[in-house]
Amino acid sequence: MSRVKVVDSGELSLGQKDQELWLQVDIAGMEEEERALFLKRKEAIDLYVANEKSHEEIHSLIGINRREINRLYTRCISFDPNGIPWGYRGLIPNKKIKKYELNPLSKKINDSRKTGEFSLLLEKYPKIRDEIENLFLGRKKLSEPVMRPKYIHKKFVEMCKEVGISRSEYPFNTNHLGYRALCRFLTQLRNKHFGTASRRYGRDAEQKAKNAGIGKQNYPSTLTPYQDVEFDGHRIDGIFVITVKTLEGDDAVLTLDRLWFLSFIDRATHSVIGRPHICLNKEYNASDVMIAAKKAVMPVKKMNLTIPGLTYQPPGGYPSERFPEIEWAVWDVVYFDNAQAHLADLVRERFRNLIGCTTCLGAVGKPMRRPHIERFHQTLTSSSVQRMPNTTGSHPNDPRRENPEEMAIQYRITYEHLEEILDVAVSNYNGTPHGAIFYNSPLEILEQRINKGMIPRLLNESKRSEFLFTQIEKNRTIRGSHQSGKRPYIEYMGVEYRNDLLAQSAHLINTKVTIHINVDDLRTIRVFLPDGSEFGEVVATGKWSLTPHNLQMRKAINLLKNKKLIHFTQWEDPIFVYHEYLLSQKKKKKATANQIAKVQKVLRKRDEEINKNVALAKAHEDINALEQARERQEKTQSTSKTPTVNRRFKTITL
Template sequence: MKPKYIHKKFVDRCKEAGIPRSSYPFNTDTLGYRALCRYLENLRDIHFGKAASRFGHDAEQKAKNSGIGQQNYPLNITPYQKVEFDGHRIDGIFVITVKTLEGDDAVLTLDRLWLLSFTDRATRNVIGRPHICLNKEYNASDVMIAAKKAIIPLKKKNLTIDGLSYQPTGGYPSEQFSEIEWAVWDVIYFDNAKSHLAQMVRERLSNLIGCTTCIGAVDRPMRRSFIERFHNTFTASSIQRMVNTTGSHPKDPRRKDPEKMAIRYEMTFEHLEEIVDVVISNYNGTPHGALFYNSPLEVLEQRLKKGMKPRLLNESKRTEFLFTQVEQPRTIRGSISSGKRPYIEYMGVEYRNELLVKSAHLIGTKVNVHINVDDLRTIRVFLPDGSEFGELVAAGKWSLTPHTLQMRKTINLLKKNKLIHFTQWDDPIFVYHEYLIAKETEKKKGSGNRIAKVQQVIRQAEEESNSPNQNKLLAQEHKNLAELDKARELQEKIQVQKTSTSTKRYKTITY
């Protein structure tokens, strides 16, 4: 309530109390307005927290939970000892280019994307290349992909945008200092988002990386001030300066039809990846006021020279498969009476290898299965005694194209609802991709993001290196499928020839 309204009520109450006109406040020029304003200002200063609530929820939270009492955590100077993680909505619209069913090029807009990144509290470095999530909300798998990118050593991208370049002083920690390749952290701070609390995230962080998780209090982003500040700096210095920005709110004057601008200038998802990589790489090499105008990389170099080296991930765990791995119990199925060879079923698909099909004695055995939710083409099986049985490959065309657990669930649901159909000769991922393109012509919201997700998964699988055994299994399965395709084509040709011969032989003559 404004002071002038409070003053009006004050004057009304004075009249109701019967105060004569010759007494205060009626005997002053302003009827006591100035004195009332001084009283309200004094009251505001005494009750700082309640007064801050008049300016919004964020101001109220900061007033109640920061700047008072003793700091409850000591100063941290050791690199990678404590890191912060969070997701941030990218304030911009981008597009992808796809081939339609008719063979034409089509430009599709994407919904707003997520930027997932890690920052080091001691040096302010952004550790590792951030992960750009295409889902409407990022999930546990996205969190672990971001963690994988923060740990695995990086190399600079080949830039395709004219005029875009890396600063000589910039880069990522693992790229600039070889002695901290595969460096991991001891404590990670994040908020109470559902994806952060997932069992997969907490189990992988504890057993694989060996760190402690610190879940912040609800609705208190100031507990992770470094990552919040970085996201604000990143957005203000890059995305919000582009013509396709959505601005910070719907009425932001910088928002000038971002969808139209993104299509007009063909600002693709690949361009966004390059821009994010360059901006953050340069950020690590830019002087920082909180670091006495040293850059984060310069501070890291000084700390490393003083012997403050972070812990490195154990060599036995340095495989990309482990970051997005979940464990589930499964039973080996099969039947000698019906001639069904042993197999393991997962999410509607059978998995086998040459050893399993010859192990009928294992039918009915309960085993532990390790699943990479980012690529379901293969799974790893462990027997009840803990020994590794080997990797199994998905049956049929499911082994051709990389796909995630989320994509498998979506395809199975679409097939169950009879929205898509595929046989054993069809690639389910290709059928799903065609379905999404067809839906995009109907302007279904989110179709562009799902198409881009399929393309991203395939591209990442090509860039990442699989285990030699996995490559061998997939190559053998692809060879078998190719031979089956040739046999089917030959059979179809023979059938066509028989049909034409039969037609000629029994041709009916009409008069």
């Protein structure tokens, strides 16, 4: 007897033909009769596909005829709604694999039942279907943003009347005018358009539905430290103050506008990379992003804490502090959102050319694609700032929010205190066990990965300069004139830059050069000639070269000067003049307080540099004094060693 031949005209895919790829069925939950029938069908299909027995032999062995075998095999190779062959699932007894469609021409139609009438109506009138979908999914801008099913049903009945459906036809010949069928259709819409339908339950639900649970994020495969990192800024939930000396010599306490907290976190180990940056601006900018990146890459040392009782936990710390072998470690991919500061040319250029990483931009207001940094910010604020009396809470009605400005002034909770508290909190966070990493701490996971040889990429030694992180490039022309007697100079942001070499290089007048500017410190700029050779550093003229100041501060001072609100000569320090102007403002606004805090930070940096230079000068003096004393001692010993011995013996004999 001839064997069965499974006919394949070349239209079947590999998933349809190969039984090994068919989805299996768990028969443990079936009733005994259903299980027996399923196993009979499966055995018959296996013999049929194997081409080992004829239809008659299969029928005699199992009891399933040719027609039934062909029907079952057709069910197995047909596709489900997801485009996957039904496989053995098509053999489950009483399983519907095809959607019911009403055939109005069939003689078997039952006039008392209305099954399929609703679907047939929507097929006949696609305008009604589109209107229902638009109303339910919120595709039309209506006065009612989320329309309930009973109001959609009212619109459905009105449209049925508009298209001319008679009173004797569906849905008017039913008790509820097709309401139940409409609700079932809306449920199908909700399941089919999960992300869009979630909008009916709020913006948060829509964001999670559209951006979580799908894609690469569900299959975490990052194991190597610093391979992928996330960055974001968080508005600190607290009010802080600064103490200033007024022009009259009195102490004044000013409240600051809410500050920003910028940080990087490693996806593989959940460790916070480097000391985070606290931004005093109303909105953080590209310079703040690069300062945060600089702090994340440069080695970290513990701060000198001034708050009594505040200490670092021994298990905590920062990666570069605990593991010297990964000092100056950099990352391969950084995940941003589309905030304006992240799209700046400075950020993209520095990350690409200096750090050598790829930037992956996500959408604003969709934190699901950066879960680690968002979760870290929640943990940090809930364990530190939100526990303080000056907290603003997580929302306006938070019971923890109780006159935060008054509390900040009363307890003198300053910006310097915030720096110390957050530094300790982040350090301790890195040493705290996390449930997401099986109750290991981020530093413990990092140590294990390092011991396995997963050493992150280190920044090239030629690029290990603070200047390079906040550097931008501009084209300028060297100016000067023999007629007016003005020596060569370079102008940038309203300030002239010179050095002795440039002053003696009159041949470079009108030469176009490239200047490298550190936007975090504009006291000096570096000049490169048209052929690419470095000319050297030029210094801002006058008092602009004394106090460190950034690009934003320079712009603010120039704006006030242009408006005739402040005035200073070449021999006055513009930063001090700016500081006095801010103090003289009668209306102590928060924005003014933030500007004062930034100027005070700059002045502290200047004092630190002066103290450092004094200490270095004293150290050089001590070293020179020791070297001179050593030289005198060696000279004395070399010239008087032998005569001293003879004189001693002569004295003894006499």
